[in-house]
Amino acid sequence: MPDDHAGIVRRDPVAEAYPIITEVEKPEKEKGKYLYPVEYGQPRSMGIRPEKPSISATTDFSEMGLGQRIRATKDALERVHR
Numbered sequence: 428m429p430d431d432h433a434g435i436v437r438r439d440p441v442a443e444a445y446p447i448i449t450e451v452e453k454p455e456k457e458k459g460k461y462l463y464p465v466e467y468g469q470p471r472s473m474g475i476r477p478e479k480p481s482i483s484a485t486t487d488f489s490e491m492g493l494g495q496r497i498r499a500t501k502d503a504l505e506r507v508h509r
Contacts (some may be wrong), residue, residue: 457474457475460474461471461473461474461475462474464477
């Protein structure tokens with residue numbers, strides 16, 4: 428893909444039916460908070476849902492191959508977003 432592909436806008440029926448929303452305004456109580464605070468070097472208390480652990484807090488990826496990391500990431504996401 429060329430470097431300037433970010434300027435391309437899809438106009439096909441699927442893209443029109445399912446538009447991608449890139450940014451959403453946070454509610455006031457969530458402003459200044461993170462979905463994944465630990466991954467941004469912040470304490471868990473800075474999270475929108477501090478009672479739920481972040482992905483890196485629940486999984487050790489250091490010794491895994493790519494396939495294992497993908498499966499572990501999916502598993503961790505399921506645990507975090509329950």
